[in-house]
Amino acid sequence: MRLNFHHAALIVQDYETSKAFYCDVLGLRILAENYREDRASWKLDLALADGGQLELFSFPNPPARPSRPEACGLRHLAFRVQDFDDVISQLEAQGVEVEPVRIDPYTQARFTFFKDPDGLPLELYESP
Structure with missing residues (x-):
C-alpha cells in the first residue's frame, strides 16, 4: 500500500x-x-x-475543540519549508507571533510553531 x-x-x-x-x-x-x-x-x-x-x-x-494541553486528536499541522528564516521574517512582518526556533533532536532540523486565527498550532519544519 x-x-x-x-x-x-x-x-x-x-x-x-x-x-x-x-x-x-x-x-x-x-x-x-x-x-x-x-x-x-x-x-x-x-x-x-x-x-x-x-x-x-x-x-x-x-x-470549541480543546487543543492544549495535549488533547486527543489533531496535534498540529506542519509545513515543510526551505527558506526557513525568510518565512519566519515574513510571518512576523505580518504580525504573526512565532515561537522561538527549536532543533529536532533526531534530525537536527530547525522547527518552530505559530497559530492560525482559531489558535490551531501550525509548525514550520526546515527542509534540507
Whole structure:
C-alpha cells in the first residue's frame, strides 16, 4: 500500500478571517470556493506547493475543540519549508507571533510553531 497526503480539513470560527490568514498571510492559492446553502457553510480548497491541499469549512456556531494541553486528536499541522528564516521574517512582518526556533533532536532540523486565527498550532519544519 502506498499512501500520499491529499488534504487536511479545518473547521474555522470566522471564515473571512481564516480565509485572509491562509491566503494573504500564508500565501496559499484558492483552488475552489463554494457556499453550501443547505449547510449554511463555506468550503474553501487551498493549494499547497507540493500538491497537497487544505480545506477550510465554516459552520454556524461550531463548538470549541480543546487543543492544549495535549488533547486527543489533531496535534498540529506542519509545513515543510526551505527558506526557513525568510518565512519566519515574513510571518512576523505580518504580525504573526512565532515561537522561538527549536532543533529536532533526531534530525537536527530547525522547527518552530505559530497559530492560525482559531489558535490551531501550525509548525514550520526546515527542509534540507
